[in-house]
Amino acid sequence: MSTVDVDMSPQPTAPAAALVEIRGVSKHFGEGEARVDALRDVAFRVRAGEVVGLLGPSGSGKSTLLNVIGCIVEPNEGYVALDGEVVYDHRWLRKDLRHLRLEKIGFIFQTHNLLPFLNCIDNVALVLHLARVPRSEARQRAVELLEYLQVGHRKNAMPAQLSGGEAQRVAIARALANRPRIILADEPTAALDSERAGIVMDLLHKLAVEQQAAIIAVTHDEKILGRLDRVVRLRDGKISL
Amino acid sequence: MNLAFRDIRHKLGRFILTCLGLSLLLGVVVTMAGIYRGQTADALALSRAIQADIWVVQGDTNGPFAEASRIPGDTREMVARMGGVTAAGSLTFQTVQVKQGSRRLRVQIIGFEPGRPGEPANLIAGRDIHRSHFEVIADRQAGVGLGEKLTMGRNVYTVVGLTEGNVTLSGDSVLYMTLLDAQQLQFDVTPAEGRREVSRGALRVNTNIVNAVVARVSAGFDVQEVAETVRRWKHLSVLTEAQQAEILTRTVIERASRQLGLFMSVLTLVSAVIIALIVYTLTMEKLKEIATLKLIGAPDRTIIGLIVQQALMMGVVGFGFGTTLVALAKDRFPRRIVMESGDLVGLFIVVVCVCILASAVGVRIAVRVDPAKALVG
Numbered sequence: 082m083s084t085v086d087v088d089m090s091p092q093p094t095a096p097a098a099a100l101v102e103i104r105g106v107s108k109h110f111g112e113g114e115a116r117v118d119a120l121r122d123v124a125f126r127v128r129a130g131e132v133v134g135l136l137g138p139s140g141s142g143k144s145t146l147l148n149v150i151g152c153i154v155e156p157n158e159g160y161v162a163l164d165g166e167v168v169y170d171h172r173w174l175r176k177d178l179r180h181l182r183l184e185k186i187g188f189i190f191q192t193h194n195l196l197p198f199l200n201c202i203d204n205v206a207l208v209l210h211l212a213r214v215p216r217s218e219a220r221q222r223a224v225e226l227l228e229y230l231q232v233g234h235r236k237n238a239m240p241a242q243l244s245g246g247e248a249q250r251v252a253i254a255r256a257l258a259n260r261p262r263i264i265l266a267d268e269p270t271a272a273l274d275s276e277r278a279g280i281v282m283d284l285l286h287k288l289a290v291e292q293q294a295a296i297i298a299v300t301h302d303e304k305i306l307g308r309l310d311r312v313v314r315l316r317d318g319k320i321s322l
Numbered sequence: 323m324n325l326a327f328r329d330i331r332h333k334l335g336r337f338i339l340t341c342l343g344l345s346l347l348l349g350v351v352v353t354m355a356g357i358y359r360g361q362t363a364d365a366l367a368l369s370r371a372i373q374a375d376i377w378v379v380q381g382d383t384n385g386p387f388a389e390a391s392r393i394p395g396d397t398r399e400m401v402a403r404m405g406g407v408t409a410a411g412s413l414t415f416q417t418v419q420v421k422q423g424s425r426r427l428r429v430q431i432i433g434f435e436p437g438r439p440g441e442p443a444n445l446i447a448g449r450d451i452h453r454s455h456f457e458v459i460a461d462r463q464a465g466v467g468l469g470e471k472l473t474m475g476r477n478v479y480t481v482v483g484l485t486e487g488n489v490t491l492s493g494d495s496v497l498y499m500t501l502l503d504a505q506q507l508q509f510d511v512t513p514a515e516g517r518r519e520v521s522r523g524a525l526r527v528n529t530n531i532v533n534a535v536v537a538r539v540s541a542g543f544d545v546q547e548v549a550e551t552v553r554r555w556k557h558l559s560v561l562t563e564a565q566q567a568e569i570l571t572r573t574v575i576e577r578a579s580r581q582l583g584l585f586m587s588v589l590t591l592v593s594a595v596i597i598a599l600i601v602y603t604l605t606m607e608k609l610k611e612i613a614t615l616k617l618i619g620a621p622d623r624t625i626i627g628l629i630v631q632q633a634l635m636m637g638v639v640g641f642g643f644g645t646t647l648v649a650l651a652k653d654r655f656p657r658r659i660v661m662e663s664g665d666l667v668g669l670f671i672v673v674v675c676v677c678i679l680a681s682a683v684g685v686r687i688a689v690r691v692d693p694a695k696a697l698v699g
Binding site: 144179180183184188197206208 | 323325328329331332333610611614615617618619620621692693694696697
């Protein structure tokens with residue numbers, strides 16, 4: 082985690098290894114008449130190098146599923162394994178879920194969610210700082226990532242000074258800072274026009290291949306469907322074929 | 323990477339304005355402590371400046387500061403003749419308003435006997451009184467200059483010297499004049515009033531009255547023993563310097579101290595509430611950032627640090643501004659403000675504790691923030 086090179090070459094994991102595997106995951110909110118079943122017996126796998134789209138109407142359970150994979154929401158039952166490690170089997174098997182997220186998962190948000198009081202370098206370096214990477218190494222890696230994502234020239238800019246596309250690329254750099262094997266993207270193109278949305282999706286695809294990462298993107302955007310390896314459709318908390 | 327500092331730097335203008343507002347509040351707290359110390363110092367300044375070992379006053383009184391005291395003028399000779407007394411001097415105290423140009427100056431006049439105990443202390447300019455009449459020495463705080471003429475009663479007095487730090491408990495400046503002048507000023511009546519008194523056959527009033535006699539005791543004698551000897555004269559009371567100081571600090575300024583203490587407590591509480599509200603607002607504004615931090619793996623201590631450090635920075639900077647403001651303005655304040663380092667350290671510790679307590683509200687909210695909020699658009 083502490084290396085600073087932007088080596089995008091494939092990692093030693095076998096290309097077909099499932100980085101995300103969930104089985105029989107159910108989640109409901111409320112009880113009795115107020116009970117809402119957000120997920121019902123959901124099972125799917127995402128392999129390294131894949132970009133999978135989660136599609137479905139509003140309320141179909143996409144965000145809940147993303148939150149379960151991101152270890153933010155605890156399912157009621159099921160099995161979740163991330164990067165070969167079983168993290169949930171009817172109960173969380175790890176207590177330090179925040180550290181688990183820091184180690185294994187990168188998040189890309191609908192709106193960039195960059196910290197407004199940090200410049201681009203520090204927004205990216207923050208993740209490395211949290212992982213206790215020395216300051217100079219963290220900054221160097223942040224700069225290299227920003228350059229890789231073609232926003233190196235904006236490294237000292239504050240988030241408010243960036244265009245939507247630039248901000249989203251800085252957010253992607255932040256998501257990649259710790260070399261996560263799993264990247265969860267929540268509507269990553271919602272705030273972008275079609276041209277920029279296409280660029281971001283191409284970039285995610287490139288990252289998935291080069292870093293052998295699994296990318297799961299929740300989207301409503303029909304225009305980017307062609308840029309996804311696979312689409313998982315959700316309806317009423319179930320995967321529909 | 324200090325997130326609290328970065329956030330403050332990002333909104334520096336607002337932070338400075340907030341700190342300025344807070345500094346005014348904390349400045350008032352510092353001022354209250356300073357006024358209390360100033361009041362104590364003022365209360366003791368006069369009695370200490372006189373450098374008396376014993377104060378002989380009217381029987382059954384705690385004069386001349388805490389109670390009125392009137393004793394015959396010849397008491398000084400009686401006291402001076404006592405064994406162990408090296409020197410004794412008569413003093414009168416009266417408050418008058420002096421017309422100085424267009425303003426009325428309220429001063430405390432002390433009548434003293436030149437060459438005897440009770441002479442002006444801390445002379446910073448001019449000279450002592452050399453003539454028996456119509457010369458005065460004023461405290462610098464009165465705002466009069468050397469050579470200035472002051473009209474009091476039927477006479478005009480010249481300021482020949484200036485002292486420093488000679489003020490009364492209520493903050494009035496002290497004006498020294500000879501005992502004869504002071505008695506004349508106190509008892510002389512206007513010609514019209516005199517004629518009326520004569521026409522109604524009133525007896526001539528004895529004007530050789532003083533308010534206290536102060537005496538210094540030889541080093542080889544016990545002050546308490548000398549005081550006991552005077553106490554045997556039933557018509558007089560005696561206070562040692564320590565007793566006089568105790569009366570002044572315990573009884574005379576006790577109520578004022580309680581009032582100041584109450585105000586300080588209320589203001590500290592108000593400061594705590596204001597800091598808590600500011601921290602609460604700052605935290606509510608940052609909920610999404612806090613959720614994002616949690617989502618990307620920041621531990622609670624990073625988030626708690628962000629909030630507590632901001633509250634502390636606000637308190638520390640506010641306290642610093644406030645103290646500096648008071649230090650710069652204290653000489654223009656109508657009452658003496660004495661800033662003691664011990665008080666400032668104590669208040670600083672209180673401010674730090676208040677900030678930590680006040681940030682509890684923000685910390686409570688921040689710790690409960692659901693990281694999933696970061697995913698909500």
